[in-house]
Amino acid sequence: xxxxxIVFPGSNCDRDIAVALEAVTGRxxxxxxxxxxxxxxxxxxIALPGGFSYGDYLRCGAIAARSPVVxxxxxxxxxxxxxxxxxxxxxxxxxxxxxxxxxxxxxxxxFVCRDVxxxxxxxxxxxxxxxxxxxxxxxxxxxxxxxxxxDAETLDRLEGEGxxxxxxxxxxxxxxxxxxxxxNQAGNVLGMMPHPERRIEAAHGGIDGRRLFEGxxxxxx
Amino acid sequence: xxxxxxxxxxNGVLDPQGKAIQHALSGLGFDGVDDVRAGKIFExxxxxxxxxxxxxxxxxxxxxxTVIENYRVERA
Numbered sequence: 001x002x003x004x005x006i007v008f009p010g011s012n013c014d015r016d017i018a019v020a021l022e023a024v025t026g027r028x029x030x031x032x033x034x035x036x037x038x039x040x041x042x043x044x045x046i047a048l049p050g051g052f053s054y055g056d057y058l059r060c061g062a063i064a065a066r067s068p069v070v071x072x073x074x075x076x077x078x079x080x081x082x083x084x085x086x087x088x089x090x091x092x093x094x095x096x097x098x099x100x101x102x103x104x105x106x107x108x109x110x111f112v113c114r115d116v117x118x119x120x121x122x123x124x125x126x127x128x129x130x131x132x133x134x135x136x137x138x139x140x141x142x143x144x145x146x147x148x149x150x151d152a153e154t155l156d157r158l159e160g161e162g163x164x165x166x167x168x169x170x171x172x173x174x175x176x177x178x179x180x181x182x183x184n185q186a187g188n189v190l191g192m193m194p195h196p197e198r199r200i201e202a203a204h205g206g207i208d209g210r211r212l213f214e215g216x217x218x219x220x221x
Numbered sequence: 222x223x224x225x226x227x228x229x230x231x232n233g234v235l236d237p238q239g240k241a242i243q244h245a246l247s248g249l250g251f252d253g254v255d256d257v258r259a260g261k262i263f264e265x266x267x268x269x270x271x272x273x274x275x276x277x278x279x280x281x282x283x284x285x286x287t288v289i290e291n292y293r294v295e296r297a
Contacts, residue, residue: 058283058284059286062283062286066282066283094288095286100288101288102286102288102289104234104235104237104289105237105238106237107235107237108237109237109238109241147237149234149235149288149289150288174235174237
């Protein structure tokens with residue numbers, strides 16, 4: 001599967017996701033700089049990595065969301081190309097409007113950096129088919145602005161449509177209804193604060209993250 | 222033309238920074254501060270011919286995230 005990783009000034013998990021994608025797909029992803037206006041043809045997945053695009057100035061992900069390449073990402077997402085945004089990538093996806101809600105400062109005001117248990121809420125999506133619904137997995141987080149906010153009506157709609165992919169098994173940042181990852185309505189866009197690309201090898205402490213990418217590869221093959 | 226754009230969190234959106242500042246004020250002995258909301262101010266120097274609709278669009282497209290924030294524009 002051909003994949004691309006979008007690189008913004010300030011991305012710092014671009015190499016992690018590239019290593020993870022190569023480990024799972026057997027093929028190096030194309031690294032696409034934020035100033036590009038076109039994406040490679042025939043992508044099976046576009047990844048927006050974690051980090052601090054544009055230094056988190058204005059709001060996390062806000063300036064990245066208005067960069068030239070993200071316009072192409074939005075168009076590809078609207079045509080059905082799978083897109084995953086991890087951490088800062090999730091913030092970028094909410095800022096583009098591809099995903100609902102917004103990510104605010106953690107309720108405890110601390111930067112939270114540790115392994116967290118996540119409950120898999122939906123195993124029917126292309127991103128979560130490698131898991132069993134209701135299963136608890138362990139994936140690391142590292143963020144200061146992971147407090148997911150959406151109004152009650154939006155939250156009800158997300159839950160009713162099965163678009164909550166992952167929920168924190170404990171409250172780490174004040175996220176509304178414990179939401180750690182959400183899907184778009186079509187199911188081809190996932191944003192999540194935890195870092196599955198940091199759980200790819202046994203040496204990382206487990207392979208719970210790898211199962212996301214393997215499930216995706218299997219689901220879209 | 223100088224503009225001042227004030228962006229604040231909407232009512233009902235928890236403001237952890239405001240809460241921390243409120244606690245700090247109370248720690249300094251200032252009693253009776255019931256609530257603090259933190260926000261942002263942007264000072265723009267724009268061409269005189271800049272239209273109201275363009276200013277509004279700047280706010281909605283970039284300066285404020287209208288999912289969580291309100292904005293108001295003051296002309297200096």
